[in-house]
Amino acid sequence: MRKIFFYLIAGSLVAGACNSNSGKTGGQETAAAASTDSVKGTPVITFDEMVHNFGTITEGEKVEYAFKFTNTGDRDLLITDATSSCGCTVPDWPKEPIKPGQSSYMKVVFNSAGKEGYTEKEIIIRANTKPEQVQGPKIQCTIQKQK
Numbered sequence: 844m845r846k847i848f849f850y851l852i853a854g855s856l857v858a859g860a861c862n863s864n865s866g867k868t869g870g871q872e873t874a875a876a877a878s879t880d881s882v883k884g885t886p887v888i889t890f891d892e893m894v895h896n897f898g899t900i901t902e903g904e905k906v907e908y909a910f911k912f913t914n915t916g917d918r919d920l921l922i923t924d925a926t927s928s929c930g931c932t933v934p935d936w937p938k939e940p941i942k943p944g945q946s947s948y949m950k951v952v953f954n955s956a957g958k959e960g961y962t963e964k965e966i967i968i969r970a971n972t973k974p975e976q977v978q979g980p981k982i983q984c985t986i987q988k989q990k
Contacts, residue, residue: 885973886920886943889913890980895951897984903956909948910980914941916972924969925949925979931956932964932982949979955986962986 891911900906914920919940927934935950951966966979 884918885916886914886918886941886971887916888920888922888968888970888972888977888979889915892980894981894983897953897982899985899987900955902959902986902989905952905954906982906984907950907952908982909950911946911948913946914943917943918971919943920970920972922949922968922970926967927951927964929964931958932966934966934979936968951980951982953982953984955984958986959988960986 889912891913895908895910897906897908919942921940922936922938925934925936931954933952933954935952937947937949941947949966949968953964955962961983962985963981963983965981968977968979969975970977
């Protein structure tokens, strides 16, 4: 009985180690592919900061933040769409092409009406990058009920 228990524990540890290792390799391949694509002449969107925390706000309050980004690629960057998981978070982005080396801003407005507690909203960006859909910045806040 003890041998069976020992082999079950040992097998679980080995299986867990194999799974965690495969995730790291996938990330390295993604990073390598991205750097190869940027050399081939694609735009790359790079944000100065990926997360902005508004702290504690009151329910019903609208807050906004402008995320600065730079085209670190070697072709013009054209953002075609930016969305959030809910209508309470609305991104506004430049519609004109951003030249290589140039910077611009993506404004994100969050409406806390009808919300309570901690929230985090992420912006998904579609552009002429590789891949076409990229993870954009996030906003975070804690919403308190009105008194």
